[in-house]
Amino acid sequence: MSTYQPTRVVADLRELANRTGGPEGSRRLAWTPDWLQARAFFRESLATLPVEIEEDEAGNLWAILRGEKPDTLLVGSHLDSVPKGGWLDGALGVMAGVELLRAVAAEGTPPVTVACVDWADEEGARFSRSLFGSGASMGTLDIEVLRGLTDKEGGRLPEILAAHGVDIDNLDGARTRMADVKAYVEVHIEQGPILEQKGLGIATVTGTKGIERERLVFRGQAAHAGTMPMEMRRDSFRAAARFALAIAEIGERHEGVTTVGHAQCWPGVVTAVAGETRITMDMRHISAESLKAMFDEAHEAAAAAAAAEGCTIEWEHIFRIPPMPFHPKLLDSAHRHVRDIEGHDFELPSGALHDASEVAREIPTVMIFSSSIAGLSHTKEEDTPDAHLEMAADAFHRVCRDAMQLVADGNL
Numbered sequence: 156m157s158t159y160q161p162t163r164v165v166a167d168l169r170e171l172a173n174r175t176g177g178p179e180g181s182r183r184l185a186w187t188p189d190w191l192q193a194r195a196f197f198r199e200s201l202a203t204l205p206v207e208i209e210e211d212e213a214g215n216l217w218a219i220l221r222g223e224k225p226d227t228l229l230v231g232s233h234l235d236s237v238p239k240g241g242w243l244d245g246a247l248g249v250m251a252g253v254e255l256l257r258a259v260a261a262e263g264t265p266p267v268t269v270a271c272v273d274w275a276d277e278e279g280a281r282f283s284r285s286l287f288g289s290g291a292s293m294g295t296l297d298i299e300v301l302r303g304l305t306d307k308e309g310g311r312l313p314e315i316l317a318a319h320g321v322d323i324d325n326l327d328g329a330r331t332r333m334a335d336v337k338a339y340v341e342v343h344i345e346q347g348p349i350l351e352q353k354g355l356g357i358a359t360v361t362g363t364k365g366i367e368r369e370r371l372v373f374r375g376q377a378a379h380a381g382t383m384p385m386e387m388r389r390d391s392f393r394a395a396a397r398f399a400l401a402i403a404e405i406g407e408r409h410e411g412v413t414t415v416g417h418a419q420c421w422p423g424v425v426t427a428v429a430g431e432t433r434i435t436m437d438m439r440h441i442s443a444e445s446l447k448a449m450f451d452e453a454h455e456a457a458a459a460a461a462a463a464e465g466c467t468i469e470w471e472h473i474f475r476i477p478p479m480p481f482h483p484k485l486l487d488s489a490h491r492h493v494r495d496i497e498g499h500d501f502e503l504p505s506g507a508l509h510d511a512s513e514v515a516r517e518i519p520t521v522m523i524f525s526s527s528i529a530g531l532s533h534t535k536e537e538d539t540p541d542a543h544l545e546m547a548a549d550a551f552h553r554v555c556r557d558a559m560q561l562v563a564d565g566n567l
Contacts, residue, residue: 410440
C-alpha cells in the first residue's frame with residue numbers, strides 16, 4: 156500500500172509559506188535570496204531520500220530517484236512567485252512531487268526513474284520572460300533577446316544569472332536532461348473561478364491555451380487640450396481605446412480571452428492630446444485556428460481604429476506560444492481518477508501558462524487542477540480549501556502511478 160500522504164503535501168506548503176511569505180504575500184521572486192530560501196526548503200525536504208539533487212545549466216533544480224530503467228517520469232512545477240504573490244502557485248506541484256518521491260522511494264528501486272524539478276523563473280516577474288527554465292530545457296529561448304533584458308532596477312539578466320551560476324551562453328545544455336523523460340505530470344491551482352463556480356474541487360486539464368502577445372504603438376499628433384477642436388484631433392489614445400473595445404468583442408465572439416493590460420501616453424499631461432499611445436495586447440485560445448482568426452481580426456481592428464482617428468499603427472512582437480493539447484493516454488488516466496475521487500468528468504483548458512506548456516511540445520504531458528477561492532491568484536489572497544488541495548494531490552499521485560506503468564511498458 157502506498158505511503159503517499161496528501162495531508163503532508165499541505166503541511167509542507169504551509170511550512171514553505173511560513174518561511175518565505177508574510178503579511179504582504181509570498182516573497183519568492185526568482186534570482187533573489189528569498190527564492191533561494193524556498194529552494195533550501197526543497198533540498199531539506201529531500202534530505203532523507205535516496206535521490207540525486209542537481210542543478211542544470213538553466214538553473215532548474217532536479218531531484219532524481221534512479222530506477223531500473225533510465226526512462227523517466229518527470230513531475231514538478233516552480234517555487235518562484237510574483238512579488239506579493241500567493242502561497243500555492245507553483246509550490247503545490249513541487250511539494251506534491253516531493254511527496255511522490257517519498258512514497259516511491261519507500262517501496263525500493265522503482266521500475267523507471269522518477270524525477271521532481273523546480274523549474275527556474277516560471278513567472279518571469281523580474282525580467283518579463285516567463286517559463287525561463289522549462290523554455291531552456293525545451294530549446295525555445297532566444298538568447299539574443301535574453302541578453303537585452305533588464306529588471307526595474309536596471310539589473311541585466313546575463314549578470315544576474317551569472318551570479319547564480321548560470322551562463323547565458325550555455326543554456327542549451329539543459330536540453331540534455333530531457334533525453335530520457337517520457338512523461339510529465341503537473342498539479343497546480345486553477346488560478347481562476349470556474350471550479351469554485353461549479354462547486355468542484357479538482358478537474359482534468361485538457362491543455363494550455365495558445366497566446367499571442369504584442370505591443371501596439373498608435374501615433375497621432377500631440378496638441379493643446381484647450382485649443383485643438385475635437386473634430387481636428389489626431390488623438391492616439393482615442394485610437395487605442397477604439398482598438399481595446401474592438402478586441403474585447405473579438406474575444407467574446409470567438410469564445411477566447413483578450414486583454415489590454417498596459418497603456419502609456421505621451422506627452423502624458425492633463426493639458427495635452429496624446430500624440431503617442433503604447434498598449435499591450437494579450438489574446439488566448441485553446442484552438443490554434445480560432446487564435447489565428449482572432450489575431451488576424453485584431454490587425455484589421457487596429458488599422459481601422461488608427462484610420463478613424465487619423466493615426467498610424469505599429470506592431471511590436473512580444474511573445475507567442477501555440478495551444479498545447481495534453482496526451483490522450485494521460486488524459487484518460489486523469490479523467491478516471493478525478494471521477495473516482497470526486498465523481499465527475501469535468502475538464503477545462505488552462506488559460507494561464509505553465510511549465511507544462513513548454514514540456515508538452517515534445518513530451519506526453521497532463522495536468523490536474525485544484526480550485527481557487529474566488530478565482531484569485533498572483534495575490535496574497537490566493538487560497539484553496541485544504542480538502543481540495545488534498546484531492547488534487549491524491550489525483551496527481553494516482554496519475555503518476557499510471558504514468559510510471561505506461562513508461563515502464565514502453566507505451567509513452
